[in-house]
Amino acid sequence: MALGPRLDLRQSQSLVMTPQLQQAIKLLALSNLELEAYLAEALEGNPLLDATSADGDGGAGDPGDERGAEAPTAEAASLDADEALSSDSGTANDLDVDLAAESFHHDSASDSVGLSGAGEDIDFDSFAEAEGTLHDHLLAQVGERFGGIEAIVAGQLVALIDEAGYLRADLAELAAQLGVPLALVEAILAGIQCFDPSGVGARDLAECIAIQAREADRYDPAMATMIAHLDLVAKGAFPQLKRICGVDDEDLADMIRELRSYDPKPGLKFGGDGAQAVVPDLYIRQTTKGWAVEINSGTLPRLLVNRRYYTELAKGAAAKSKAWLSEQLAGANWLVRALDQRQRTIVKVASEIVKQQEGFFLHGVAHMRPLTLRQVAEAIGMHESTVSRVTSNKYLSCPRGLFELKYFFSSGISATEGDGAVSAEAVKSRIKAMIEAEDAKAILSDETIAQKLSAEGHDIARRTVVKYREAMGYGSSVQRRRQKALAG
Numbered sequence: 001m002a003l004g005p006r007l008d009l010r011q012s013q014s015l016v017m018t019p020q021l022q023q024a025i026k027l028l029a030l031s032n033l034e035l036e037a038y039l040a041e042a043l044e045g046n047p048l049l050d051a052t053s054a055d056g057d058g059g060a061g062d063p064g065d066e067r068g069a070e071a072p073t074a075e076a077a078s079l080d081a082d083e084a085l086s087s088d089s090g091t092a093n094d095l096d097v098d099l100a101a102e103s104f105h106h107d108s109a110s111d112s113v114g115l116s117g118a119g120e121d122i123d124f125d126s127f128a129e130a131e132g133t134l135h136d137h138l139l140a141q142v143g144e145r146f147g148g149i150e151a152i153v154a155g156q157l158v159a160l161i162d163e164a165g166y167l168r169a170d171l172a173e174l175a176a177q178l179g180v181p182l183a184l185v186e187a188i189l190a191g192i193q194c195f196d197p198s199g200v201g202a203r204d205l206a207e208c209i210a211i212q213a214r215e216a217d218r219y220d221p222a223m224a225t226m227i228a229h230l231d232l233v234a235k236g237a238f239p240q241l242k243r244i245c246g247v248d249d250e251d252l253a254d255m256i257r258e259l260r261s262y263d264p265k266p267g268l269k270f271g272g273d274g275a276q277a278v279v280p281d282l283y284i285r286q287t288t289k290g291w292a293v294e295i296n297s298g299t300l301p302r303l304l305v306n307r308r309y310y311t312e313l314a315k316g317a318a319a320k321s322k323a324w325l326s327e328q329l330a331g332a333n334w335l336v337r338a339l340d341q342r343q344r345t346i347v348k349v350a351s352e353i354v355k356q357q358e359g360f361f362l363h364g365v366a367h368m369r370p371l372t373l374r375q376v377a378e379a380i381g382m383h384e385s386t387v388s389r390v391t392s393n394k395y396l397s398c399p400r401g402l403f404e405l406k407y408f409f410s411s412g413i414s415a416t417e418g419d420g421a422v423s424a425e426a427v428k429s430r431i432k433a434m435i436e437a438e439d440a441k442a443i444l445s446d447e448t449i450a451q452k453l454s455a456e457g458h459d460i461a462r463r464t465v466v467k468y469r470e471a472m473g474y475g476s477s478v479q480r481r482r483q484k485a486l487a488g
Helices: 019-029 032-045 134-145 148-159 171-178 182-192 205-215 221-228 230-235 238-245 249-260 307-314 319-356 358-363 373-380 384-390 424-437 446-455 462-471 477-487
Strands: 049-052 076-080 282-287 290-295 302-305 395-398 401-404 412-414 421-423
Touching: 019 319, 019 384, 032 049, 134 148, 134 182, 148 171, 148 182, 171 182, 205 221, 205 230, 221 230, 221 238, 221 249, 230 238, 238 249, 282 319, 290 319, 302 319, 307 319, 319 358, 319 373, 319 384, 373 384, 421 424, 424 446, 424 462, 446 462
Parallel strands: 282 395
Antiparallel strands: 049 302, 076 290, 282 290, 395 401, 412 421
8 A cells, every 4th residue: 555645625613612612601600799700890991881770870881871781680590380481581671660569579578678768778798897806805815014125025926816715825835946045935925815805825625624613613622623624524424523523512513603704716706807788699489379489689780882982083094093992892892792692591491490499499308309410401401511610609698598409409318109209408407307396305417317317208218317417416325415405
């Protein structure tokens, strides 16, 4: 066979991930707050993009100007029972509502504040008291108590205190580093341990509790002995504690109550960021016609493409400038379309979740069904990875509370009766109810819980009960018995 160059024609298919396609996929995974930051950056970088608020205010120029495409970021879907919750888009009329009407969705009573015209809206953030970090609080006390070299050593000690209020350092090493006597470091630490909050600067739990007991004037020999044997307290070894401490039942109960009143992590009341409220991406509400799924447009601006500005800039512009303007116009048009598609996709996925988990929205977690990403993807004709991106970092608000979209996906537990399986979340809810209702004298073992669930129609093994119980933060039956004995 002769060897030589030749020309061949071949046909092949391949998926090319263009930069725009990659960006559109990225937009799907963003939450509303993340998308808000992305749009702010896009508005700054593209002069042909304008933004208006949800009520239509804002943006440059005359509102009556023809600006071209507009992203319906307030996409709403009213899902009739006849359509089986399959609609994926809404109309502009869905947003033209009376804010004071009973049919309008309100997250809380505060949504109606100011509608009556009685006064200005309340800024609830103003109620949050600004609070410094633990280190700031301690350094302020250092300045009041110490001076000179002592203040420097105290500052070093404060810097080594963690967020829980414990000193994580070796005093001998610190003294050697600073070139000061160990006795001086110990004396300054003793002074810091008198600071607020009580118990700060301790090197272990026993020392933290002892500091608080001294300040409460309860550090007698019996209490000191109990603090030295916290392991026995944790085990609930009350007969042994009574013998070691030399007290009777009444005194022991009083000492345990005192012990429980102390804070094992005194530093946690300081520092840290303020509570960050989760902003829902979707609202789910029930109407006379069925369920309505609405995008939360409150955090998103409405984008407009300013074609008039493009026409003015393009007049008399150089060829290179026109090319740049055309690129910006194409980018602005693409972003508006991508946002529109994103909103429709989110509503479509959420609508299918509502359809599949209608029992939860009507009756609660006990009626949740097993659901997978693949089931939703097949029902709406999308890829499983798309559904995964849509449900990542997004929350919906419904009459039952605020839930992450991922919450509605769970594995199934076989049912001994009825049709198919029950959601793992429903089984967890039942286990939680059993544990919360158990009596101190009749703590349920994992085997007993499994038997009760089996009697209710849930085919579940004991090891699965253990896994779910531990995932919810409940201890074993022995641990719960000790906790209830301490509480009693």
